Amino acid sequence: MKKRISLLLLVVLALTLLAACGTSKPAEHAGASTNDAAKTEQKKELKFGATAGPYSDMVNKVIKPLMEKKGYTISVVEFNDYVQPNKALASGSIDANLFQHTLYLEKFATDNKLELKSIISVPTAPMGLYSNKFKSLDAIEAGSTLTIANDPSNLARSLLLLQDIGLVTMKKDVNPATASEKDIAENPKNLVIKPVEAAQLPRTVDSTPLAVVPGNFALAAKMDLTKALKLENMAENYRNIIAVKTSDVDSQFAKDLKEVVQSADFEKAIDEQFKGFSKPEWMTKKAAK
Known part of the structure; x- marks a missing residue:
């Protein structure tokens, strides 16, 4: 009789342990669901x-x-x-x-x-070519210094603006995202291109004959966009x-x-x-x- 009772107790204990293990999984899943809900909750x-x-x-x-x-x-x-x-x-x-x-x-x-x-x-805000010395594109003198942004993004964009104006010609098949002054094929006016930090470009308008200034920096310096010699014909990816x-x-x-x-x-x-x-x-x- 004692053996039967012991055996019965062992069976009950085993079933209890299995039930406990079985109920732990839904609790874990419930926690995961709560976390997922928190992640998807709208951020305000x-x-x-x-x-x-x-x-x-x-x-x-x-x-x-x-x-x-x-x-x-x-x-x-x-x-x-x-x-x-x-x-x-x-x-x-x-x-x-x-x-x-x-x-x-x-x-x-x-x-x-x-x-x-x-x-x-x-x-x-469009990028523009500015000058306090020249009143028109035709008045630009050969050998004039031109300041331009030195960061890859604005440098490439500035060069494309200069190409659209006709001041330079870029090499064929140049990558517009990585173009630099090294990719200039023709520079008929022999402009001296001087890369500087983009934020400093508005200041160079007073000290150099020409400057290509990104629109955001021009506006931050309270420059009038309509005073540019030429504003860019902006491509969508710019x-x-x-x-x-x-x-x-x-x-x-x-x-x-x-x-x-x-x-x-x-x-x-x-x-x-x-x-x-x-x-x-x-x-x-x-x-x-």
């Missing part, structure tokens, strides 16, 4: 990076108030270079940024092995974009950002506060309908 507090000047103004004056109407809290982080905004985005220090065009984003992400992606393009981490492309906040930029309120604010900005093709096509 966003840090938005932008370079100091017109694009931080665009975020502060237009994007931020429109997103706040949707229930978001937006804090704007200003940067003074073209490297840190993407590194901060990739690290999660910020949730979105606005400072660069598509070609720069793609090259930077590839070179630095970062998972970043554009969600929409925005109206962009228009500034809002970028997020690739994993956030389909997030609700990314969708809301895109919806805000596509809104009539956004375009109205751009027309009123950012005169002279070149609108992206998607916006001009919408207006033509």
Whole structure:
């Protein structure tokens, strides 16, 4: 009898242990489901990076108030270079940024092995050729010094502007994302091209005969875009974009950002506060309908 009772107790104990093991798995799954739900919960507090000047103004004056109407809290982080905004985005220090065009984003992400992606393009200040010495393109003298941005993105874009004007001719099949002064095939006026930091270009307008100045730096220096000898005919891949981490492309906040930029309120604010900005093709096509 004692043996039977002992055996029965062992069976009961074994069944109890099995039941405990069986019930632990659903608890784990429940925890996983809770974590997944937390991950997909809509993010309402966003840090938005932008370079100091017109694009931080665009975020502060237009994007931020429109997103706040949707229930978001937006804090704007200003940067003074073209490297840190993407590194901060990739690290999660910020949730979105606005400072660069598509070609720069793609090259930077590839070179630095970062998972970043554009969600929409925005109206962009065009690059221009400025001079306080010459009043027209025809008046440009041979051998004049011309300052130009030394970062790959703006350098390539500046050279394409000079080619469109007819001041230089680039080599055939040059990569527009990596073009440099070494890719110049013809320079009929023998211009002395001097690369400098992009942020310093507005200052060089007073000290050198010619300067190619990116629109954001021109506006930050309170230059009049309409005073340029020539403004660029901007290609779509040179228009500034809002970028997020690739994993956030389909997030609700990314969708809301895109919806805000596509809104009539956004375009109205751009027309009123950012005169002279070149609108992206998607916006001009919408207006033509």
